[in-house]
Amino acid sequence: MITEHKGARHPGLVQLITPDGERVSHPEYDPWVQDVGDDQLVGLYTDMVIVRRIDTEATALQRQGELALWPPLLGQEAAQVGSARVVRTEDFIFSSYRENGVAWCRGVELPDIIRMWRGNAASGWDPYTVNMAAPQIIIGAQTLHATGYAMGIQFDGADTAAITYFGDGATSQGDVNEALVFAASFQVPVVFFCQNNHWAISEPVALQAHTRIADRAPGFGIPSMQVDGNDVLAVMAATRIAMDRARRGGGPTFIEAVTYRMGPHTTADDPTRYRDPNELEDWAAKDPLKRVKALLERKGLLTDQLLDEVEGKANDVARQLRKACVEMPDPAPSDVFRHVYSTPNTWLDRQEEHYSRYLASLGDPAAANQAEGATR
Template sequence: MLRADVSPSRALPTHQQAEALQLVTPEGVRRADPVYDPWIADVDDEQLVALYEDMVVVRRFDTEAVALQRQGQLGLWPPLLGQEAAQIGSARALRTDDFVFTSYRENGVAYCRGAQPTDLVRVWRGTALAGWDPRSIGMATPQVMIGSQTLHATGYALGCVKDGVDSAVVAYFGDGATSKGDLHEAMVFAASFHAPVVFLCQNNQWAISEPVGLQAQRPIADRAAGYGIPAIRVDGNDVLAVLAATRVALDRARRDGGPTFLEAVTYRMGPHTTSDDPTRYVDPDDRARWAAKDPIARLERLLHARDALSEERTAEIKEKAEAFAAAMRSGCYGLDVPEPLSVFDHVYVDPTPELARQRSQHAAYLAMYDGEA
C-alpha cells in the first residue's frame, strides 16, 4: 500500500526547466535523483508492481469502454490511452480525505478513488447525471465545461482552510484549459489566499485538434510563475516521477505552502473523444515516437530488469483487468432507462415554482405521444 503522508524534508523542490523530471526512462532504466528520490523512498518493487497493475487495469477498461461506444452501448467516451501514468501516479499520492476535481477524461483517477465499473459508464450511457456520490469517493462529478473545475477546486480548498483541516485538493485539466479564463481566475484566487490546491495539467499535446504549440510558446509550467505559484514539469509517462512530484505538491499544500502547478507532459494516443478522428490532424510519425515512450511498457521493463514481475503475477493482473472490463460491460447492459420526468429530480434541494412549471409542461408534451408505438 502506497503511503500518502510522505514528507522527507522541509526543502520542497521545484523543476521548471524545459526538460521534464524523469525517474524512469522509456527504456526502463531507473535514474537517480538526489532531490526527488527521498519522496519515493518507500516505493519498493511490490508497490511498483501495484502501480503497474493499476495502469494495466485502467488501460483495459478504457479499451472496453471504447468498444462499448462503437457498439452503440454508450453515447460517447473520452479515451485516456497513453495518459495512465499521469493519472495513476498522481491519484495514488492522495489521502482518502483529500478531494479531487476533474474534467471528463480522468477515469483512471476515478478508479483509484474507488469508483466501481458501472459507475464509470452511467453518464456516458445517458442514464444518470453523475456516476457516483462525490462524498463517498472524494471526487466531484467530472466537469465537461473546460476549466471550470479549477474554480470549484480552489473554492473547496479555501473551505479546507476555513475548517482547519490539512486535506488537500487536486484539480485535473488538459493543456487546452490553460487558455481558459476560469483557470487563470482560479490560480489568482489560490495564490492570493494560499489555497491548498494542486493544479495538475495533463499536457497531452492536443486540445481536440489544436496542437499545444499553437497556444503555448513556452512550457506550460512557466505560466505559474506569473501568479507566484511554484511549478514542477514532470514526464507524464513516468508513473514514479509523477508520484514524487505530486507528493511534493501535496506536502506543500498541507503545510500552508499554498498552491503548486504540475505539468505532466504526456500524449493522447487516441481520439479526443470517440466522435473525433485524429487521423485527420495527427502525424503518424509523431504518434509512433510517443508510442515508444509508453508508460506501461517502460515500467514493465524496469520490473523485468529487477526480476520483480513474474509470469504468475502478470497473469493475475491480466485476469483482474479482464474481470473489471467484464463487470463494466455487464453493468452497462444492466442500467435501467430512467423515467423521462426524472430529469427534473435533484435539480434543487427545494423545488422552485419555475422548475414545477417546466416539469408540468414537459409532462404535457410527453402525454401527446401516449399510446404511440
C-alpha cells in the first residue's frame, strides 16, 4: 500500500509540511501521523529547539576549550527528532557520531552526551540503559552492528527492531553495502535511516551518488522511501512505516531523509572553503524549525507565552549542559585499563600494576596527574 520504488518508480520526495508551514496531505503517509495533535506538534517543536540549543552550546564549549571536538547537527533536527521520537523503548538504535539529537530524545543524560567529546571517557553511556549503542566514529560500521543485532532479534523471535543512522557519504562505504546485503539476505528487522545532509565532509553528495541515494537500496532488494528530512512529520511517518514492517517480519527498509548540514562537518572544519554560500541560503529557507513554527502559527498555536516557555526550556538545558561539562571530574589514571576486557586479564593487570607503581614513584599527586596527561 505504501509507495516504494523498486527499480524505476520515482514517486518523488514525500513531504507533509511545506517550507512555508503548510500541512499538505498524502494519502499513504497521513494515517501514520494522524495521532499527532496540537500538543504533540508543540512537543516536537520544543524538542527541535532544545536539540538545536544543545548543539550550539556544545559548539561554543568547543571554541572555549571545554570540548575537544563537536560534530554539529544544525539543520538536521527534524530528521533526528522525527525518527527518534517514534522508536520504541525496546527497539535498539545504532548511530553515527552526529546523532546527538537522537541521543537526547532517547533520554541519554546531558553529561553522557558530551563525555566522549570532552575526552573524558571512551564512550558516554551504557548502551543497555537506553537501548542505544555508543556513537560509532568509523563511518558506516554501525549499519553492520545493527544488522547483526537485528539477526539476534530474529533468532529470539522478538517483535522489536533495530534502526541505524548514517549519512550520504557512508553509503559509499563497504560496511554499509555489506550490511544491506546481509539484511536483505536474512530479511532481518532493521531500518536503514540515511540522513542525506548533502556533504561527506567536503565532498558533495552528487559526486558519490549519481542516482538518488534511495535508489540504491532496491538494488539490494530492500524497499526504500525518500522523504523531506527537514519535515518532522514526513520523517515520523516514514520511520513508523519502516519500523512497523520490521516488527511484523517484513524485513529491512531504507529511508533517505533529505536534509542539509548547515554547519561545518566538525568544529575542526571550515565549510566556506568548499561550499557555495548560495546553497546555504537556499537551505536556510527550508529550515526544519522554521516550518514547524510556521505551521504552529497557521494553527494559531504560536503564542508569546509558548515561545518564552520553549526558549526557557532550551536555555535551562544549555545551562545544565555547560555546568555538566565544565564540572566534569577528570577520570582516574587507572581508568584507561577499565574497559579493555570484560573479564580479568593477567597481562593487563600487570600493566596496570606497573603503571600504578610508576605513578606512586612520582610521589605527589600533581606529578601523577601530569604523567597521566602526557600518556593520553
